[in-house]
Amino acid sequence: MTERENQMREVCPGKRGKLDWGEIRRRLEQTKGPEYWRSLEELAASHEFRDLMGREFPRGASEWLDGLSRRGFLKLMGASLALAGLGACTKQPLEPIVPYVKQPEEFVPGRPLFYASAFTMRGYATPILVESHLGRPTKIEGNREHPATGGGTDAFAQASLLDLYDPDRSQTITYLGDPYSWSSFLAAFRGPLAAQKAVQGSGIRILTQTVSSPTLADQLRAFLKLYPAARWHIYEPVNRDHAYGGAQMVCGQPLETQYRLEKADVILSLDADFLYGGYPGFTRLAADYASRRHPEQAMNRLYVVESTATSTGAKADHRLPLPAGRIEQFARTLHRVLESNREEGLGAAEQQPLLSAVARDLRAHRGRSAVIVGDNQPPVVHALGHLINETLGNVGQTLVYTDPVSASPENSMDSVRELVSDLRGGKVDMLIILGGNPVYDAPRDLDFADALKNSRVPLRIHLGLYQNETAELCHWHLNEAHYLEAWGDTRSYDGTVSIIQPLIAPLYDGKSMYEFMALLSGQSEAAGYQLVQGYWQKQHGVADFDSFWRRALHDGWIAGTAFAPRTAVAKAANLPAAASPQAEAIEINFRPDPTIWDGRFSNNAWLQELPKPMSKMTWDNPVYIAPAMAARLKVEKKDLVELELGGRRIQVPVWVQAGQPDNTVTVFLGYGRRRAGRTGTGFGFDFYELRAGALPWFTTGVGIRKISGSYDLASTQGMQSMDAEIGERPLVRETDLDEYRRNPNFAQEQEPAKDETLYPVLPGFDYAKEPYAWGMAIDLNACVGCNNCIVACQAENNIPVVGKEQVIRGRHMHWLRVDTYYQGDRDEPRAFFQPVPCMQCEHAPCEVVCPVGATVHSTEGLNDMVYNRCVGTRYCSNNCPYKVRRFNFLRFQDWDTPQFKMMRNPNVTVRSRGVMEKCTYCIQRITQHRVDAERADTLIKDGELETACQQSCPTRAIIFGNINDPHSKVAQLKRSPRNYSLLGELNTRPRTTYLAEIRNPSAQPRSAGQAVPAGQSEHS
């Protein structure tokens, strides 16, 4: 034994593993070039060391991910202490830290770089720019230059950043829960794969989610060529089966419908929530919709017939709440009326006024209207939608047909059913699940979990971001690289391909699907970059490829890859006969959750705490029922009920949702996760339990029964009513188009005269003399309540999440909130959105009451917060009429998790406990642009500086800029007659103002839905 070895034994008595010096020397001889090792044990690749490296805590500890029991905590503490002792003995890592001799171009510490990439959900890409600070992605922005998407993002894209840094993400390869290395996976995997070669892969099943990536699709097809008997299944819980099925029914092929809403004068949505994130092409649709909501120009008119209160319904000029099962009847009648040009045989009495109005309006706007059908409607309604569009001559005008974005648009439900029957039939030897979580989200009547567990598939592999319910039932779990960590490509709504550029090396050494597929096809160590680039080199050809590639990366899309329109004619012949709906039975609607979608974002705290657009609910999914139905059942908000469907029972709290159609209930999927991580596990209720594969979206016959008890729900909005007990509160000022034309200044009638005071008017600060006076105008006509700005603000400004219990206490931290108000009859209400950031009042009530001068006014008119000075009296919040100030009642910010340290925007202070905070108009961005402008000896130009909320807004409802510049967009908007100040009567002189909402109702229907024009509405 050498002397050194002896020393080591003495110093580190805990390390009993024997070091084989001969082995070490052999390895050292084999290594080439500079390679560094952390300790001798690593070099010797001892099992203990690998074990230690793979696990954050020693064996056994990782099972306690989901909540700590006292015993578990003590064990963990003991183990950590023991580890700390061991760690103290470990030599410091030997790593070279060398400053740049030459600074890389454009790499300036303190200045972010932006890279184009794309976020994909349901196969549809949202092109994005990712802000990177010294190699750490910190913020996701919309790609304004992208031709197809309008430049905004949705809340999911914004929040996907948090997933990258999620400490609960799967960090290692595991086999039956124990950490293993990639090479041991390869060793275990090669044999079975080779065995399959002999039988042409007949035992291989690959299950993916929707794939729109050309490279990945190409790889999958190449693999299927190698193993012709293998099968590729697709399962997506929130799929487009019905949309493709409808096109198949009448056009003979699955088609994607792309709308050109900027050309549509009349839009009819049949249960399509197209103004909310997650809908295919949402950013484009919302932008086009909003582009036609200027009352000075020709406004469009939106009719919404829907089975659940959605933000699209809230924006409707006429809304008809209708059970989902009766929308088919509505569509059939409408189709018949439009075909026959007569109005006989209209539907049920309550639909009639709206139906005839819709029919008249559509007929008057042939070729300039569009009918959009929601994915939850059965294929026949989609077929009817195609037929109506065909009849109206809209095809080619306001919409075009293209190939589906999905590379393999097969029926998701059929595909997974087939897979399960193969599993049960013992036909599967190797199941590869690429992403997704079918154990949790596949229809429960298939019992995917049981099929996995009991069908004795010899090798089950799961590649995913999380150790979720599915990973638990697979032999191998491979940790997937997040999309911000790996190369890839994807298609947006119109088919345009974006290259997914990674921003950071995989934090946990994850593999991408591309790399895994390459492995399956025998290219063992191919890097994702080579795979994606190689594919496009094949497509583009070698000539000029470098500039093509650079351009694609720089712009964020590949020119000329958009789908060409397909000609298709919808024929009514194949339409099935109408089924008679059951009128009396209660209908249950299954919808993807507006914030955590199908459950994939369960562990994303930003999305969990993002208020759902209509109910402002966070962290939970109660059952939403109509006020009239609640009255009949004698239940109130938070009361428990028991839902019973097909023998399955579930006990859930109730949320009385204004605008929910009577006799229906809506439930959001995605909650009730058993294994989501520390954030998502155990919240809410798992409605997949009730969801059957045959009727995935709605079904009748659900039983609902009040049971005793109640349940706390965390809604962020105190009161959603604008009909106050005493006097109306015109917080959102609105009128209809005719009224607006008669009296364009209606919104300003309540503005106080400037300097209306009993006291002598003192000369105030002359903001007009300053180069900048920042202001914001929010167009309530354009705001669709998509929540995207809230998450953008959260990411930009390092805003913490507080958790359900603190939200219930009223301590959520969002600097920017979107208030949702209802007015009128609660069963058919009018609904309004109002984003509320800090108003930056010129006469700020908060400033005078702060005893320590922690909130002060800048010469540019900003109401600045000096966090360091704040002692936390909270007086400013009490005196803020808008209640936009947020207080760190406890230490809400996570200061310890290293991943979150990397995530934060380095230009924004991370606030501590006991400090007040609020919107600052993204002062860090203002400052950066001011510095740049001063260096160039110019002023900041209008449009080059955007706040985070403004940047990400798909409809450009938020406009920020310099109001001292009369040509700036914001100054122009503030001159609009629609411009008004919220609570202007308090003379706070807010810099944030609103453009009043103008609806465009049709003249005819008086009795249905929101037919009653403003000012005459009958208030409850």
Place this chain on the structure above:
Amino acid sequence: MDRETQVTERRRAPVIQPGYTFATITDKISSIVLARPVTNSWLVGFGFAGLITMMLLYAIGYLFVRGVGIWGVNIPVAWGFAIVNFVWWIGIGHAGTLISAILLLLRQQWRNSINRFAEAMTLFAVACAGLFPLLHLGRPWLFYWLFPYPNSMTYWPQFRSPLVWDVFAVSTYFTISLVFWFIGLIPDLATLRDRAENRWAAMIYGILAMGWRGSARHWKRYEKAYLLLAGLATPLVLSVHTVVSFDFAIAILPGWHTTIFPPYFVAGAIYSGFAMVLMLAIPIRKWYALEDFITIRHLENSAKVMLATGLIVAYGYATEAFMGWYSGNDLDAFLLWNRLHGPYHLTYYALLFANVGFPQVLWFRKWRTRPGLLFLVSAVILTGMWIERFVIVVISLHRDFLNSSWGMYYPTKWDWMTFIGTLGFFCFAFFLFVRILPMISIFEMRTLLPEAEVKEAE
């Protein structure tokens, strides 16, 4: 006393029962401190109050570790129990100063038997009150930033904020009250020094007595100083709660933004202060057999003050309600509606009962001369005044301008522990006070005796 006064005095209960001499008064009062053994009941009371004080310390300790989030405060109700308690305790303090300073200046000699412990009550109440603004800070370790002091941070308080005015108002009030109380104690401390048999006690009383010998020159200086301090303290009775009311009145919140607040707060303060005086006086005179010194006359006078200030407070409520309607301001009208029908309507009705309805029994001499009933009325008024502050702070905040930001405030167990803890601390301090200092001013009581009257040589 002139003849006429004496005649009227005879019809009412006397300020001091007949039969006492200088010596017996001194004996009776000083013996409570010097001779009376520690009784079990005192020990139990003291121990219990001490336990509650420990609970307060625990609650404060936990507060410092975790932050104000352990309380029920939130957005919109960013001020909760802490401010309610602060205003309540400060208000209670006012009676002491009123009795010792204003009634002195007005030559109301009946005050002599109650001023000492009323002043002690003021001090302890202000001490309890002073805790809360500090505790309710998000970062209490930086409380000193509210003081203007030279520092290297180029930092200076923001003098437009009423909270800075509060700092000065409350700290001045505490200082003046302490000095006033101590000056008033000096002759009695000297008495205790002279009578104490325990050497240590004699030394401590001796140091505190600051060499008082009772010479005519001492008395002359004493009288002048006491009168001057009374003159200083008198405006404080009005100003402190006025400034406290500015915390609310300066804000733009409906329910706070009211010009009636200063007088209404001062009246409310005296109202609750006298209730506390009675709640202390009634058991003390019984337990320490001081019915001869604290007579029905005192109780009755206090009750009359309560009745008068209670009516002013009721007028304040009426004005608020009237203005809610008369102003035509939607928000003011809504505030009134919300008090009457909102989720906290029970507190408003409780407030009307406790502060306006029930105290009307004090109109009748028959009832206001019954110590038991007076004790009950005082307890009800103290509760009512606490609810009043709850109504002002919480109901105004929980539903303000934007419906979207409405919320509810539910106190947590830490809120209650802190509030009850200060009650315990107050009692704890009072238990100590009655054992180590003369709770009734000995020398001032002696001036009430007929012998003390200086007669012109006939």
